[in-house]
Amino acid sequence: MPADAETIKTNKFSRWSLWLYNGLLYLLLPFILLHFWRQGRRNKAYRARIQERFGKQPIASKHQGAVIFHCVSVGEFLAAKPLIAAFLESANGTPIVVTCMTPTASELIQTTFGEQVYHCYLPLDTSAAMRRFIHGLQPKALVILETELWPNLMYQCQRAKVPTLLVNGRMSERSAAGYKRLDWLFAQTWGALRYCGIQTESQASRFVAIGVQKDRVQTVGNLKFDLQIPDAQREQIQSYQNLLADRLIITAGSTHAGEEATILQAFKKVQQSYPNALLILVPRHQERFDEVADLLQEHEFSFVRRRTGQPILADTKVWLADTMGELMLWYGLARIAFVGGSLITRGGHNPLEPLVFGVPIVSGRHVFNFQDIYNELDRLQAVRWVQDSDSLASTLIGLMATPETARRLSQEAQQLFADHQGATRRYLATIHQVCEGRHG
Numbered sequence: 001m002p003a004d005a006e007t008i009k010t011n012k013f014s015r016w017s018l019w020l021y022n023g024l025l026y027l028l029l030p031f032i033l034l035h036f037w038r039q040g041r042r043n044k045a046y047r048a049r050i051q052e053r054f055g056k057q058p059i060a061s062k063h064q065g066a067v068i069f070h071c072v073s074v075g076e077f078l079a080a081k082p083l084i085a086a087f088l089e090s091a092n093g094t095p096i097v098v099t100c101m102t103p104t105a106s107e108l109i110q111t112t113f114g115e116q117v118y119h120c121y122l123p124l125d126t127s128a129a130m131r132r133f134i135h136g137l138q139p140k141a142l143v144i145l146e147t148e149l150w151p152n153l154m155y156q157c158q159r160a161k162v163p164t165l166l167v168n169g170r171m172s173e174r175s176a177a178g179y180k181r182l183d184w185l186f187a188q189t190w191g192a193l194r195y196c197g198i199q200t201e202s203q204a205s206r207f208v209a210i211g212v213q214k215d216r217v218q219t220v221g222n223l224k225f226d227l228q229i230p231d232a233q234r235e236q237i238q239s240y241q242n243l244l245a246d247r248l249i250i251t252a253g254s255t256h257a258g259e260e261a262t263i264l265q266a267f268k269k270v271q272q273s274y275p276n277a278l279l280i281l282v283p284r285h286q287e288r289f290d291e292v293a294d295l296l297q298e299h300e301f302s303f304v305r306r307r308t309g310q311p312i313l314a315d316t317k318v319w320l321a322d323t324m325g326e327l328m329l330w331y332g333l334a335r336i337a338f339v340g341g342s343l344i345t346r347g348g349h350n351p352l353e354p355l356v357f358g359v360p361i362v363s364g365r366h367v368f369n370f371q372d373i374y375n376e377l378d379r380l381q382a383v384r385w386v387q388d389s390d391s392l393a394s395t396l397i398g399l400m401a402t403p404e405t406a407r408r409l410s411q412e413a414q415q416l417f418a419d420h421q422g423a424t425r426r427y428l429a430t431i432h433q434v435c436e437g438r439h440g
Helices: 005-011 015-039 074-090 103-116 127-137 151-159 173-181 183-191 201-209 231-243 260-273 286-298 327-333 368-379 389-401 403-419 423-435
Strands: 067-070 096-100 118-121 141-145 164-169 195-198 217-219 248-255 277-283 303-305 318-320 336-339 361-363 383-385
Touching: 015 151, 015 183, 067 074, 074 096, 074 103, 074 141, 074 164, 074 423, 096 103, 103 118, 127 151, 141 423, 151 164, 151 183, 164 201, 164 423, 173 183, 173 201, 173 368, 195 201, 195 423, 201 217, 231 327, 248 260, 248 327, 260 277, 260 286, 260 389, 277 286, 277 327, 286 303, 286 318, 336 389, 361 389, 368 383, 368 403, 383 389, 389 403
Parallel strands: 067 096, 067 141, 096 118, 141 164, 164 195, 195 217, 248 277, 248 336, 277 318, 303 318, 336 361, 361 383
Antiparallel strands: none
């Protein structure tokens, strides 16, 4: 679609806003580096590959002209994995770069794609680092997952005439309000997008409201509805199901500080009615694995840490999933799933992982990051809401005592999943059109 003079004017970054942003960023840079150093006490990977954080790593010429897929963390990468795999199959020799910001995502990217892609961290959003990064790669296009746009990244792409696409975009009301408060800077950032593919209609309207050009916004759907379980993982799930056939398994996935204690209090009550219940506890961040293990000891639970490889015995009450990238395995084993980040004001996590297995979902009310999906689940009565240990315990016991209710929830969930598939194919077609100069 041709850009008229008004569009070009809207897209231009003002020098004063970038100057002010970069001034603030350089003031904060020591604290950002201090954060990495502190994180490195728990995970040494945060202190490694620092040159990539500033775009100073050497980039081989064979990677130039690539399509960059940026997935800030594990969740975004897991959503993008089928899309990246599909692009790999149809790229016709176009190099592919996959970037992220966290060591856990980095490890998962390398494990998944190996030498098929070039992987590095996306640099910190300083003007010099982003200029080196974009100049070194000379990318054909930049594909960003969900909302991870940064002013200098977008500005350098605009200067180098690199088309930028946002896919699987999502925007809560709270996030939209925050961006509106920074309208002096981010309206230009959002306005520089070539294409903006959004999960839902209500979220699409929020993107327009914060500065994305309306004719570049398209409601496409959520990539996670296209989630496919690999045969090898299904076999692994079946193997564990055979071993744990006599256990009633509850998976509490993507939990945060302040939630595990509530979950454990509820689980003690569950055990009074169902002593053969097994809780699989999956903290969201690997930096907290030891902390959660200490909490289990404080609550005097017999538990096994996944990474030790020890067997689950009859007296094992909790399986601490202290590994990364196995969340689908844990949801696949579950009779009931609690989706974390929802008992605190974190905003919840995506419920689509348990949905793919048709597992009944239990959640706290703080789900503003995925409000549209939860609204639909609520309309179908396919989610059970809780707010504390008492309501969580009674809900879990109730679902175990009424298997017909659990089966109905499973059927509703799987129908919802089937009705929303196809986003990967639609996003893939758009990326190819942009790379071939046939879009926008």
